[in-house]
Amino acid sequence: MALQLYNTFSGKKEVFKPLVDDRVRMYVCGPTVYNRVHIGNARPVVVFDTLYRLLKKNFSDVIYARNITDIDDKIMKAARDNGEEIGVLSARFAQAYAEDMAALNNLEPDIIPYATAHLPEMIDMIARLIDKGHAYAAEGHVLFAVDSMPEYGQLSKRSLDDMLAGARVEVAPYKKYAGDFVLWKPSKEDEPGWDSPWGRGRPGWHLECSAMIKKHLGDTIDIHGGGRDLTFPHHENERAQSCCANGVDFVRYWMHNGYVNINGEKMSKSLGNFRMVKDLLQHYPGEVLRFALLSAHYRSELNFSGDLLDQASRTLDSLYGALRETEALEAAAADLDGSAFMAALEDDLNTPIAISELHQIARELNKADAAEKPVLKGKLLAAGAMLGILQQDPEAWFKQARGGETDEAIGEDAIEALIAERAQSKKDRNFARADEIREELKANGVVLEDSREGTKWRRE
Template sequence: MSTAIHLHNTLTRKKEPLRTGRPERVTMYVCGPTVYNYAHIGNARPAVVFDLLSRLLRHDYPQVVYARNFTDVDDKINAAAAAAGLPISAITDRYIDAYHEDMRSLGVLAPDLEPRVTDHIPAIIELIAELIARDHAYEAQGHVLFHVPSYPAYGQLSGRRTEDMIAGARVEVAPYKRDPMDFVLWKPSTPDLPGWGSPWGRGRPGWHVECSAMIGQHLGHTIDIHGGGQDLIFPHHENEIAQGTCAHGALYCRTWVHNSFVTVDGQKMSKSLGNVLLVRDLLAQAPGEAIRLALLSTHYRKPLDWNAQRLQAARETLTRYYDSLAKVGHIDAVPQAAPDPKVLDALRNDLNVPGALSRLHVLLKQLDSAGTDAHTAQARSVLLASAALLGLLQQRPQAALAALQPPAAAPSPSSSPDSARIDALLAEREQARRDRDFAKADALRDALRTHGVTVVDTAQGQQCRPATDRAGNEHPIHSNEETRC
């Protein structure tokens, strides 16, 4: 095989050559979204980062099995379903479809497997029963809990001492716990909540056990790579290790990879600050490829600050590339050209995307300076093959350039009958945000979209823009292109 891929392993806190259970096969599991709302830019970063890693793995390994799950039973999902008077599947199916649409717009390829929690209840029950049989879990008042002291290595991934974890975590105080750190594997469901029959009564799984069960069913007891956002290290991934190791007596995962956080204009993204940026709202401002490049512009292990300048820089960079590609579109490409070795070297070095992008710039200069059609064909083919590893430059140049143009100015305020309705919805949504009724605010955002208005929350308040469809056609708006609502 080619030069080994090196990744920073969160467990060992150092960069290591990738080790796999079989020489020509690699398994990777990434924690996907909990589907009760549209994906925001923080959800998009791991999707793009691990899409990049999967592309690199597929280049280097004959067989890759990449699984990314959907959490489709959760207290937030239950609340949304109850508020709407719908089964949870009506909520989760809607947002799974929306997630797929948004990720496709960002050039994220579909993983090999997309397991849903609700399809794996028998596997979850089986895993819990095994943990009870091995004295790592116990039943108490209709709950089943993992007993953390039964696993002395607990805390290795996060590097935290147990007393620090108790002080720093939102530990549920419950009289039936044997230890404050014990966490729920199974919990009872009241008649109004989703539930499944089990040896411990009708109930539903705890969050952490779900991923361990899905991994065991689809990828085996030991996987090669487990990925996710940095916020999942503790307690989610810490708990996964404890469950998986104790249930099977085997190494749970060889390499843990975590991407860092996304901030917005230097601030932590949160609903209380009003700066949660939905991917579909950003897609009204710029094509998905520009958003993808902006997400890749900072190394995955460093925090990424999202701002208008970053997105504009990505738009300008892509315009420069597609301008050059459009000029040589009449020249036939070299079939099956290999990616540039220096791009591969950069990506194999812990996904050094900034290094890979720097090399792409050199390849662009080589394309621009090629003196013959043969040299041009070779340079273009190597550039495109190299960019494909990053999920970039795969569109027709003319179409890409048209999409990269800044949006046209919106029509001036209209006196149409819709204007009064839009104003009323905007006022109602602003009040919902002040009342911290975020579910209502999200519903009103969707209602405004049907009137051709995209609303983006910022620290300065609501911002309105004309909504666009996936073809880029602008829908009318009663206010200026970007204005306070």
């Protein structure tokens, strides 16, 4: 099956064909480093890391870049509040971000460009936009003239009139048009700034990504990813700058992941329901967080909750339990090409279906005879690697997941909860899930005995 990806620009799934055969260039927007990141920030990292693994399997030349925004008004405010240098604060949180994302089993991108290392490229892009009539200088600012680009708004499906309808913000007097956005802005004496033809100042946020992409990946890239909240204005403005400055199409496939909700409510500062990755890692292994983020399709909203994390933990127990039963066997080399698992991933990164296929491989492994087990073990490990899971020693997993204790892989409360879920599954006539729970418990050394009085259990 050919790889298909949903393109935000076209609004439909398309067969993925890179600009150059067997060569893929992908860019994903990284963090603005003024604080620790929350689980919503982690979702695009896990999603596009999984896509990166798939691309590396299908193409021989893949370069993945994810930037660090280390100059921004939020960083400046945080540094002032903390009484420290901006560079010190941004470096500390960039390192914390790298550690948090590594804990979720993400591969390191091939390129991690920092905004402050690309000021010459940004200034050059601004100059070209002015020369081509797409930008203008005013009162120390340089702004992009949105009405100079007839296609502006096509990515986010907005017209200029729609964007301004009902707007209640005061329009800066130096703007020719209310929708024009900043490419360069002046810096005060106590603010970081760089010399430019338009005075000492600093770049606008949107410009930074355009300049870094051009330098490291070229004028046209294959995939640009990020959260849905970036579609407008950030990605719309990136597209405008780059298309107008470079004179060619900027991105062939735009991809955006859905929001993360907390217990059914949108995660927001006003509700105070942010879940920081560093805090979650105090209670759950990073692999559990990763599995939970992959449990829903990347374009859908994800309801993140304690129940979701507990379910992810139990599922990983089951999968690692199947591997523990075959620990003495050497896994055979596995070819996943043409498998149902790969078909799911190649269908717009359908991780829920891929995970169900992972369960199927584990069930077959549990029931297989001695001759089949090495092949199925190899398939389970190879499929797990594509999702960034199941790569540690099973005993190490159970020790980590149980806080250092390995004598009982699964506790009594978890067993009782699974038995109750199995009973409900039977009532709902979801017999596949009921069988899955029995196999999950068996893999963890727990045998169920059904009778008229109910279900009893014992450890093997």
